[in-house]
Amino acid sequence: MYTSALPLIIVLLGVFLLARLTGDPTSLYLPESATEAQREAFALKNGFDRPLLTQLGDYFTGVVHLDFGTSLRTGESASEMAFRAFPATLQLAATTMLLAVVGAIVIGCWAAYRPNSLADRFSSLLSMTGASIPDFWFAITGVWLFAVLLGVLPTSGTDGPLAWILPIATLMIRPLGVLTQVVRGAMVSALSAPYVRLARSKGAGDLRVVTHHALRNAAAPALTVAGDLAVGLINGAVVVEAIFGWPGIGKLMIDAILQRDFAVLQAAVLLTAVSIFVLNIAIDACYALLDARVREPARV
Amino acid sequence: MSTQLDLVPVKPTTAIVGEASPRKSGRAVWFRLLANDRVAACAAVVLALVLLTALFGPMLIGNVATSIDLDNSNQAPFTLAHGWANVLGTDPLGRSMLARLIVASRTTLSVAIPAVVISAVIGSLIGMWAGFYRGWRETVAMRVADVIMSFPSLLLAVVVLYVFSPSAANIVAVLALTRIPVYLRTARAESAELQSRLFVDAARTFGASAPSIITRHVLPIVLPTLLTVATLDFCYVMLAESSLSFLGIGIQPPDVSWGLMVAQGRTYLNSAWWLSFFPGLAIVITTVSATILAAWARIATDPGQRWRLTVPQKRLSRFTKTGKAL
Numbered sequence A: 001m002y003t004s005a006l007p008l009i010i011v012l013l014g015v016f017l018l019a020r021l022t023g024d025p026t027s028l029y030l031p032e033s034a035t036e037a038q039r040e041a042f043a044l045k046n047g048f049d050r051p052l053l054t055q056l057g058d059y060f061t062g063v064v065h066l067d068f069g070t071s072l073r074t075g076e077s078a079s080e081m082a083f084r085a086f087p088a089t090l091q092l093a094a095t096t097m098l099l100a101v102v103g104a105i106v107i108g109c110w111a112a113y114r115p116n117s118l119a120d121r122f123s124s125l126l127s128m129t130g131a132s133i134p135d136f137w138f139a140i141t142g143v144w145l146f147a148v149l150l151g152v153l154p155t156s157g158t159d160g161p162l163a164w165i166l167p168i169a170t171l172m173i174r175p176l177g178v179l180t181q182v183v184r185g186a187m188v189s190a191l192s193a194p195y196v197r198l199a200r201s202k203g204a205g206d207l208r209v210v211t212h213h214a215l216r217n218a219a220a221p222a223l224t225v226a227g228d229l230a231v232g233l234i235n236g237a238v239v240v241e242a243i244f245g246w247p248g249i250g251k252l253m254i255d256a257i258l259q260r261d262f263a264v265l266q267a268a269v270l271l272t273a274v275s276i277f278v279l280n281i282a283i284d285a286c287y288a289l290l291d292a293r294v295r296e297p298a299r300v
Numbered sequence B: 001m002s003t004q005l006d007l008v009p010v011k012p013t014t015a016i017v018g019e020a021s022p023r024k025s026g027r028a029v030w031f032r033l034l035a036n037d038r039v040a041a042c043a044a045v046v047l048a049l050v051l052l053t054a055l056f057g058p059m060l061i062g063n064v065a066t067s068i069d070l071d072n073s074n075q076a077p078f079t080l081a082h083g084w085a086n087v088l089g090t091d092p093l094g095r096s097m098l099a100r101l102i103v104a105s106r107t108t109l110s111v112a113i114p115a116v117v118i119s120a121v122i123g124s125l126i127g128m129w130a131g132f133y134r135g136w137r138e139t140v141a142m143r144v145a146d147v148i149m150s151f152p153s154l155l156l157a158v159v160v161l162y163v164f165s166p167s168a169a170n171i172v173a174v175l176a177l178t179r180i181p182v183y184l185r186t187a188r189a190e191s192a193e194l195q196s197r198l199f200v201d202a203a204r205t206f207g208a209s210a211p212s213i214i215t216r217h218v219l220p221i222v223l224p225t226l227l228t229v230a231t232l233d234f235c236y237v238m239l240a241e242s243s244l245s246f247l248g249i250g251i252q253p254p255d256v257s258w259g260l261m262v263a264q265g266r267t268y269l270n271s272a273w274w275l276s277f278f279p280g281l282a283i284v285i286t287t288v289s290a291t292i293l294a295a296w297a298r299i300a301t302d303p304g305q306r307w308r309l310t311v312p313q314k315r316l317s318r319f320t321k322t323g324k325a326l
Helices: A002-021 A036-046 A052-064 A078-113 A118-132 A135-149 A162-191 A194-201 A206-244 A249-258 A262-290 A292-299 B002-007 B013-024 B026-036 B038-061 B097-133 B135-150 B153-163 B168-194 B198-205 B210-247 B258-268 B274-300 B313-321
Strands: none
Touching: A002 A052, A002 A262, A002 B135, A078 A118, A078 A162, A078 A206, A078 A249, A078 A262, A118 A162, A118 B210, A118 B274, A135 A162, A135 A206, A135 B210, A135 B258, A135 B274, A162 A206, A194 A206, A206 A249, A206 A262, A206 B153, A206 B210, A249 A262, A249 B153, B026 B038, B026 B274, B038 B097, B038 B274, B097 B135, B097 B168, B097 B210, B097 B258, B097 B274, B135 B168, B153 B168, B153 B210, B168 B210, B198 B210, B210 B258, B210 B274, B258 B274
């Protein structure tokens, strides 16, 4: 808990400093012909004239009160904008992760259970594509093939279930490939462990051996990787949201950076960092659920 | 009895057999291992071709890539009607796609290779140092790695590239920084395990200094793993550069990289699919080759698994059919 809070604070601090380094928003928001007095008024209104440390102090007080100030672009509350965009990304990421985990477990277990079978080759192919296909190219080729040539899917937007297919497929290639390989590797070693032989010899069926004995032990490494991949989904989300016009947090971040909208950027990054922080805690809790060796010392 | 004792060789035969052949011609053995695996050999050839293209291609084609010919704009690929140079089609300004792909290969590789080398060298050095000494050095190094890893790397790149101009050198720096933790973690884990081994203790008792133990006893054992990680990471860095260029914050026009070409072709998706398709395909071919080679290297550098590559491929299937895990 303590160790995962440290990155959170550094991210907060880093975003504040880096955002200030990206340049002065005054010149971007006021016309070229603005007078010196107008510039000063703008800086005064948004607090850019105060010393950096004071700004930092205000920033942290604001963070505690969930107040990030108002967007320079729209004049809305920055935290409201971030919270409005967040569900879209969360839905996309959660659906992707769920599908990837289920798919990886099914294909990975099958591949480990039958080495060199069709499923095994398929799992190698998946991990190969996951590691080597650029997501933006996959998305664009998908749009070209299914939206332009065949006309069965929409090119962008969030209307209807069909609009979800391409963004989710694009986001999923990498997690699915990596996870399948991890599940397969962990299952191969779990299936050759003595306790699996014991389970077989006491008469447990194949399905039971795989799901109840081997998979529970193979789940821990898969969980670690799934956590890292979920963090990486943020990267993918920026690209996917930019291509498909998905109104999520990734698009909000890119727009905020391009337009020097500090308040929105800080709110969006903090929201992302907090969700990664919560995710890490949830993963730690899942470890305890899965593995009695992790759980045991806590009781003593 | 005495005659029998004389027959016993001075050194155990297994050691001689096991070490003599790679010692004699280490490079030849690697080539034979590579030639044995046809898929990995193909991947190596493709990578070598890409590298040669990046090195000499721009010199050979001269100014074909920049010569604008508006009469020939957006010509479809796979026809020789407009000359050899336009076999992969032309872009909206009538420039040859093939020539542009060749020029872009140099930009793409000149970002990816330095980024991988810099992050690999810095990350592994810090990792080995941290793992060797343990204690506070290890804690600090791991915390820093955690912080870098928990920050969405694309976001870091976006912000840094806006502070400084998005030049090739800055992209290399950002990509190298975000990939350092990968090597740091790998090197630390292996070095922390190695530093408690007997041969390291022996070196310590002889009075060897820490830097010399790290370079002579830890590095040779960690190196194969690190090289495999680096090969795989090459794909990641290439994809990251392409993503940045695609989002408009990587390589800037008039320079051209494969990712940037995909982005530029996106507007013409309805009329000229080849503008985005071929640069992406070039990325995929390169990264797939690197992935295959990394998988091969993982087996080839593992003494316990290397035998798989020495067996001819037809017979290999019989070995793997017995249910042994690969």
